[in-house]
Amino acid sequence: MSGGADTDGRTDTDGRTDTDGRTDGRRWIRDVGxxxxxxxxxxxxxxxxxxxxxxxxxVLVLSSFPQFSLQLLANDPADLPYAVATLTRxxxxxxxxxxxxxxxxxxxxxxVAVTNAVTLVRRARRRSASTVVGVVPGLLAAGCASCGAGVxxxxxxxxxxxxxxxDGNLLRVGGILLLxxxxxxxxxxxxxxxx
Amino acid sequence: xxxxxxxxxxxALLAGGGTLLFGxxxxxxxxxxxxxxxxxxxxxFHASEETTGFGVELAGRPIAGEPDAPVDVYYWTDYLCPxxxxxxxxxxxxIGTDYVEPGDVxxxxxAYPNIGEYSLPAAVWSRCVWDQVVDSDPAAYWHWHExxxxxxxxxxxxxxxxxxFTGITEQTANVERSSVDDCRENRGDAxxxxxxxxxxxxRSAGLQGTPGFVLYNRExxxxxxxxxAHPYENFANAIEQIRNA
Numbered sequence: 001m002s003g004g005a006d007t008d009g010r011t012d013t014d015g016r017t018d019t020d021g022r023t024d025g026r027r028w029i030r031d032v033g034x035x036x037x038x039x040x041x042x043x044x045x046x047x048x049x050x051x052x053x054x055x056x057x058x059v060l061v062l063s064s065f066p067q068f069s070l071q072l073l074a075n076d077p078a079d080l081p082y083a084v085a086t087l088t089r090x091x092x093x094x095x096x097x098x099x100x101x102x103x104x105x106x107x108x109x110x111x112v113a114v115t116n117a118v119t120l121v122r123r124a125r126r127r128s129a130s131t132v133v134g135v136v137p138g139l140l141a142a143g144c145a146s147c148g149a150g151v152x153x154x155x156x157x158x159x160x161x162x163x164x165x166x167d168g169n170l171l172r173v174g175g176i177l178l179l180x181x182x183x184x185x186x187x188x189x190x191x192x193x194x195x
Numbered sequence: 196x197x198x199x200x201x202x203x204x205x206x207a208l209l210a211g212g213g214t215l216l217f218g219x220x221x222x223x224x225x226x227x228x229x230x231x232x233x234x235x236x237x238x239x240f241h242a243s244e245e246t247t248g249f250g251v252e253l254a255g256r257p258i259a260g261e262p263d264a265p266v267d268v269y270y271w272t273d274y275l276c277p278x279x280x281x282x283x284x285x286x287x288x289x290i291g292t293d294y295v296e297p298g299d300v301x302x303x304x305x306a307y308p309n310i311g312e313y314s315l316p317a318a319v320w321s322r323c324v325w326d327q328v329v330d331s332d333p334a335a336y337w338h339w340h341e342x343x344x345x346x347x348x349x350x351x352x353x354x355x356x357x358x359x360f361t362g363i364t365e366q367t368a369n370v371e372r373s374s375v376d377d378c379r380e381n382r383g384d385a386x387x388x389x390x391x392x393x394x395x396x397x398r399s400a401g402l403q404g405t406p407g408f409v410l411y412n413r414e415x416x417x418x419x420x421x422x423x424a425h426p427y428e429n430f431a432n433a434i435e436q437i438r439n440a
Contacts, residue, residue, distance in 0.1 A: 037202060039210070040202040040203075040206045040207055040210055041201065041202055041206075043206065046206055046209065046210060049210075050213055053217065054217075057217075057221075065278070065404060065422075065423055067402075067403050067404060067422040067423065068278075068404075068422045068423025068424075068425075069423075071421065071422055071423065071425075072423065072425060072429070075425075075429060079426070082426060084224070085224040085227075086278075086281065086424060088221055088224040088225050089224060089225055089227065089277070089281070090277050090278050090281070091225070092225035092226070093277035093280075093347070093348075094277060097225075100221060100222075100225055103221075104217070104218055104221050107217075108214065108217070
């Protein structure tokens with residue numbers, strides 16, 4: 001009897017773990033979906049996401065060769081499209097389509113993350129100061145993820161990304177995972193309970 | 196929830212279209228190839244044993260243009276650098292036609308190996324090729340140099356190795372592979388030392404990557420620095436400024 005009870009217990013426990021694991025995974029994916037869809041809920045949010053995406057992409061690409069970018073833009077700020085286009089070509093030739101796709105995904109996810117973070121901070125501010133502190137680590141994680149690909153360039157090591165495993169793509173994948181984690185953790189910022 | 200908080204079809208389409216446009220724009224910028232098809236071969240090359248007023252050692256370095264041109268353009272390059280290829284194909288032909296050919300500028304090729312593992316060996320190849328053709332057919336160096344940049348992979352993959360550079364050397368007319376090999380094997384260390392000197396001069400000038408340039412008015416002893424593949428207009432303005440300094 002007791003053996004049977006034990007067996008039943010294990011079966012039950014295993015069963016629950018599996019179900020919970022699947023549920024957690026599904027919930028996380030659903031939360032990521034909600035988070036990504038959030039900028040679609042108003043024209044203003046969509047605009048914020050678009051601007052944040054464009055700015056992130058420009059900063060990431062320009063910081064791959066900061067000396068050139070600064071010199072070109074200081075000479076004539078109207079050369080910004082030339083600088084972004086030229087360095088996009090450079091990024092493609094250095095890291096291939098995969099690297100460029102990751103860079104684009106990075107910028108898009110940062111756009112969504114910034115929009116959601118703005119809402120989170122606004123809501124948290126309305127509640128209490130301690131809740132704002134709860135949001136900060138997520139924001140920092142998203143911020144670091146966004147700068148990761150460019151930070152080595154900013155330090156002046158133009159070839160540094162190329163010297164990293166998979167031409168720096170590993171760093172970009174890491175950043176994207178960090179952003180997805182942040183987005184899935186927060187979900188739709190309107191319904192989110194900060195854990 | 197007011198209407199403004201709903202996901203409307205219009206906004207979803209706008210976001211989808213915007214994302215596609217963004218991705219398409221990035222792909223377009225990445226895949227556009229050089230539009231400048233004009234072939235440029237400097238009509239005048241020369242060698243020099245001097246060290247310039249700016250502190251650049253000229254011995255063993257390829258120099259295009261007239262020896263008495265008032266403005267020196269020191270060009271630090273790396274055969275593995277896509278940005279250098281951009282400069283070579285898009286801007287250099289115009290600078291050559293407008294400033295090197297009339298005798299206003301002489302262009303000194305300096306090494307700044309910084310991109311990949313084969314950057315340094317590629318720079319040694321280049322010096323040894325120059326050394327072999329400088330007296331007989333200096334234009335052959337230019338053809339070799341162009342072929343090396345042409346060989347850069349368009350997909351960002353690894354392309355630079357012994358085999359590729361051997362192939363380029365064998366296929367370039369008037370470049371004798373055995374002499375180049377002899378230089379690499381027997382004088383490779385001395386060549387590497389001269390490349391280190393270039394690297395150090397570039398770093399002292401504040402360069403952190405390639406392509407890097409210093410424009411130097413030899414008479415007035417005035418210099419200006421440029422970094423990266425700037426558009427032609429920026430180079431033209433900078434050359435005029437330095438020339439009139």
